[in-house]
Amino acid sequence: MTLQQLKYLLGVVDSGLNITAAAERLYTSQPGISKQLKLLEQELGVPLFTRRGKSLAAIAPAGHDVIARARNILRETQNIRSLARDLSGEQQGTLCIATTHTQARYVLPEVIRTFRECYPKVTLELHQGTSEQIAELVANNQVDFAIATGSQALFPGLVLMPCYHWDRIIVVPNDHELAQLDQDLDLDQLAQHPLVTYVFSLTGQSSFKKAFADAGLTTNVVFTARDADIIKTYVRTGLGVGVIAGMAFDSHDTGDLVAINAEHLFPQQTTWIGFSRDTVLRQYMLDFAELFAPHLTTERMRDVAELEYQEEVDALFETLVLPTREALVYADT
């Protein structure tokens, strides 16, 4: 058994049991992988795959176990490398983040700008996707950090640390009747308008629906989108009243849109950052998290990583008063 063999094994599995594809991904020759796979199976004395003709058809029962162990092993080799690089003062590396559109578009740019100044040699990889896609990346150990809001249930293997609170706002065109209101809006009024908001995923956005349901109101959601830019576009065309994340309204919108406070209408949201308990974080990763949420000090994160259960993590952060997003504005882009 060799680390290479295990690496090849996972490469093949992650390429959909296509050896040729795996060879390209791993920058090596296809017969080489084929041979090493055979050697591994031979050494273990168990077929790891079921084959149809010459092709790999599926993962054999034994394969699943072996693959899971192999992932642990390769993760630990990565951990060793990370440890060593950090200790030798190496400033190069990769920071891989999976996050939602809102974070990627409205929150992270400034954080990343600062980060790049501190660590110009670190390659940044930013994956934007739905909560489910983020969870997928996390499950395969393909990202260092996941940043999202709500939907904690999707990330069982991660340590989730709350970063800041935020509230929704309502956006309407300048000339909309709601723009003229001189008192606080209430849910009744809002429910009388066609609404444009985020796609209802498992992202905890159901708190949107719930707010109306609790008030005994029915809503008329005429359009949903994944990101605030599209919502704003349709709000501008007069399709309806937009409900978006507070930080998604910026100075460029003030010309033709008006933001209306909705703190009192919907529950506060919490954005968190998560990482895998069994992955070693490089110093620059910890520093990134601290840039993103200043209360996430290196020390605190290392403490948190030792905890076994998410409940303990939550308990630790419960005593902290989290800032709201507004309090964290790094600069106005």
Added chain:
Amino acid sequence: MTLQQLKYLLGVVDSGLNITAAAERLYTSQPGISKQLKLLEQELGVPLFTRRGKSLAAIAPAGHDVIARARNILRETQNIRSLARDLSGEQQGTLCIATTHTQARYVLPEVIRTFRECYPKVTLELHQGTSEQIAELVANNQVDFAIATGSQALFPGLVLMPCYHWDRIIVVPNDHELAQLDQDLDLDQLAQHPLVTYVFSLTGQSSFKKAFADAGLTTNVVFTARDADIIKTYVRTGLGVGVIAGMAFDSHDTGDLVAINAEHLFPQQTTWIGFSRDTVLRQYMLDFAELFAPHLTTERMRDVAELEYQEEVDALFETLVLPTREALVYADT
């Protein structure tokens, strides 16, 4: 980084930083290890050891981290091999048990006899030692099972499963005055005699002292030994009254010794068997445990291995009525 390099690394560490010794243990040449170690350090860019002249003096800070990860990696390779061997119906292997004298001498022989009949090709390794020595072996992943009584605190990384209950008995020579008693002995009477019993370790034997202390009595322990054989020897010479584990009194003793029931004097003891949560157990290992304690079925053990905390394990077994040792007698040796 190679699995070999990691294996060599651990070999050197486990040989007290002596490369020559590691080479012998690993059945390879000493320069080979030397070179691979250097290559590893070079690849990682961090010294893993501090050197005094040419000799390895100590493990560098980076080394500790790397070594810990390397142990995880090698454990997982072992797990892969175990899985594969089991799935391919291989009946060969090694069963390594660390246990106390009482178990090794009075309980295990019969279990092992049966086990060997079922699995003649499995090499048995039995290490006898104090609780602390057993804990040491366990910590280094050198045994599959630990079997002991009490002292659960010494084994934080293990899943401990209770096997059976037992009580102490009192042994005296045939002609001793206590041998003539026709009623139950009480602590008062016992305290008036010089006592011979087990060494007080952390083995939970303190319940011995505690029983007397709770009754407001002081004892006169004139001799302690690690094993019942020695205690019985000194009891025969008239040194004092022996207090030993019930199963340590067998038919060979009936000629010149008398056993007196002491169930009502001291709390009941529980013997457990423990294994590491992150080690894959071969089928024959599970079968051994079941031979040792019939309620430890394969299914139950696999369930228990999934639990994160010992408290959950305890809870699961709490609902079971454990047998006493006597109920488990396999045969009289």
Added chain:
DNA sequence: CGCGTTTACGTCGTTCGTAACGATA
């Protein structure tokens, strides 16, 4: 006939063990 895997084979790099050297106590 194309796609993907296996087989065959030559090349290259690496590991291994022996032997000699160096350093340390």
Added chain:
DNA sequence: TATCGTTACGAACGACGTAAACGCG
């Protein structure tokens, strides 16, 4: 001087890549 680690070197092995053959859809 004895012990232990490093360096040097030749032999053997193993991995890799190219090229060709094979099976399957």
